[in-house]
Amino acid sequence: MKVHLKALGCRLNEAELEQWSQQFRAAGHEIVPNVPDADVLVLNTCAVTNDASGKSRRLMHRMYRENPEARLVVSGCYATLQAKEVADAIGVDLVVPNAEKDQLPQQVMQAFALPVMPAMATEPGETPLFLRGRQRAFIKIQDGCRYRCTFCIVTVARGDERSRTEAEIIAEINTLHQQGIQEIVLTGVHVGGYGSDIGTSLYALVQAVLRETDMPRIRFASVEPWDLPDGFFALFSNPRLMPHMHLPLQSGADSVLRRMARRCKTSEFSELLVQARQNIPGFNVTTDIIVGFPGETEHEWEQSLAYLESVGFGHIHIFSYSAREGTKAAGLPDPVPELVKKQRSQALHLLAERLKHDWLQQQVGKTVPVLWEYGRQETDGQKVYTGYTPNYCKVMVSVSDNKHLENVIAQATLQGVAADGGMLCGSLEG
Numbered sequence: 170m171k172v173h174l175k176a177l178g179c180r181l182n183e184a185e186l187e188q189w190s191q192q193f194r195a196a197g198h199e200i201v202p203n204v205p206d207a208d209v210l211v212l213n214t215c216a217v218t219n220d221a222s223g224k225s226r227r228l229m230h231r232m233y234r235e236n237p238e239a240r241l242v243v244s245g246c247y248a249t250l251q252a253k254e255v256a257d258a259i260g261v262d263l264v265v266p267n268a269e270k271d272q273l274p275q276q277v278m279q280a281f282a283l284p285v286m287p288a289m290a291t292e293p294g295e296t297p298l299f300l301r302g303r304q305r306a307f308i309k310i311q312d313g314c315r316y317r318c319t320f321c322i323v324t325v326a327r328g329d330e331r332s333r334t335e336a337e338i339i340a341e342i343n344t345l346h347q348q349g350i351q352e353i354v355l356t357g358v359h360v361g362g363y364g365s366d367i368g369t370s371l372y373a374l375v376q377a378v379l380r381e382t383d384m385p386r387i388r389f390a391s392v393e394p395w396d397l398p399d400g401f402f403a404l405f406s407n408p409r410l411m412p413h414m415h416l417p418l419q420s421g422a423d424s425v426l427r428r429m430a431r432r433c434k435t436s437e438f439s440e441l442l443v444q445a446r447q448n449i450p451g452f453n454v455t456t457d458i459i460v461g462f463p464g465e466t467e468h469e470w471e472q473s474l475a476y477l478e479s480v481g482f483g484h485i486h487i488f489s490y491s492a493r494e495g496t497k498a499a500g501l502p503d504p505v506p507e508l509v510k511k512q513r514s515q516a517l518h519l520l521a522e523r524l525k526h527d528w529l530q531q532q533v534g535k536t537v538p539v540l541w542e543y544g545r546q547e548t549d550g551q552k553v554y555t556g557y558t559p560n561y562c563k564v565m566v567s568v569s570d571n572k573h574l575e576n577v578i579a580q581a582t583l584q585g586v587a588a589d590g591g592m593l594c595g596s597l598e599g
């Protein structure tokens with residue numbers, strides 16, 4: 170059978186897609202990149218905002234229109250929150266809610282009586298990730314979250330915390346390494362809560378991954394800035410653990426953080442950064458900030474900006490608050506006018522650009538191993554490749570076009586900040 174897999178939204182949805190593709194291939198089915206070529210279409214939806222739900226709905230309809238003969242399977246947060254609406258939609262043959270998505274391939278093979286042909290299973294060979302132009306693999310380590318941040322629908326859609334076993338995770342990482350992957354990203358809803366339901370911890374898992382796999386580069390996806398085990402940053406003394414963490418702060422004003430029901434005050438966030446930066450030279454911290462949360466006063470906004478400036482981030486993802494049906498924050502008073510939200514977002518973009526430029530400038534002169542990913546042909550017989558440094562700074566090099574760098578880890582000297590201020594220019598060593 171030919172199976173086409175598509176995910177919207179977060180890295181966890183992407184990680185689940187990779188898990189499913191491994192399971193379908195192990196059962197002898199083929200993963201195909203294009204909708205019209207498939208017998209079965211699988212869509213992993215997102216519902217983090219109303220816009221995301223709309224996008225999921227439109228893509229679901231478009232996949233059906235592009236291939237009405239194929240079986241259409243819909244999973245993910247939108248399919249979980251609007252299960253009836255999705256099940257009643259034209260062309261949908263199967264809805265798999267988040268709680269059952271780890272068994273999605275089995276459910277699909279049962280529901281459509283697809284044969285299981287391990288004999289046909291393709292040798293590990295190359296991972297389908299390369300088919301999709303990807304050199305980095307997202308690894309789902311846990312799902313769900315025990316917290317109830319007032320703006321968050323994910324905790325509603327994904328349910329309680331449940332961790333995969335270390336053995337499962339290690340096996341998946343070793344398979345991907347055999348298939349040529351050199352970098353993985355440990356992903357979940359509440360990564361810091363890993364193991365809380367199976368008597369282990371994120372610390373123990375990382376130790377096991379470092380001990381029982383040879384994966385050259387290991388990263389974390391977004392990690393809430395609390396529940397990190399004691400001594401966590403000592404793990405980064407191992408050079409295979411990349412010195413970067415994305416720690417969503419969401420606001421730089423404690424009174425706003427309280428209304429968000431966040432478990433981390435600005436003082437605690439600062440302590441975490443001191444620990445990280447003291448232990449690990451060049452440790453990069455990136456974050457998420459929600460602009461215009463209900464009730465955000467001018468004073469709170471100024472406080473937030475001042476705090477963000479004092480911390481210094483390698484990158485800030487900026488989200489303009491939009492009320493999400495089904496969350497507590499959607500019922501909070503004093504919504505911030507759209508014009509004010511826009512002005513604050515613009516001010517934060519300017520600050521974020523300056524902080525990023527300062528951060529990239531600090532990298533200039535270093536020689537570091539980069540995992541090169543994408544190559545683009547230039548007119549003058551040169552090729553430009555981009556990739557990421559260990560501390561997650563994007564860098565580009567120009568090489569002669571007979572040099573192939575896709576999925577190669579090679580040293581580069583960082584020579585300057587590119588004109589757009591968003592990445593570094595480097596030169597290849599050796």
Ligand code: SF4
Nearest residue numbers: 314316317318321324
């Ligand atoms: S910790 Fe993260 S996933 Fe959990 S409720 Fe808060 S924002 Fe949502």
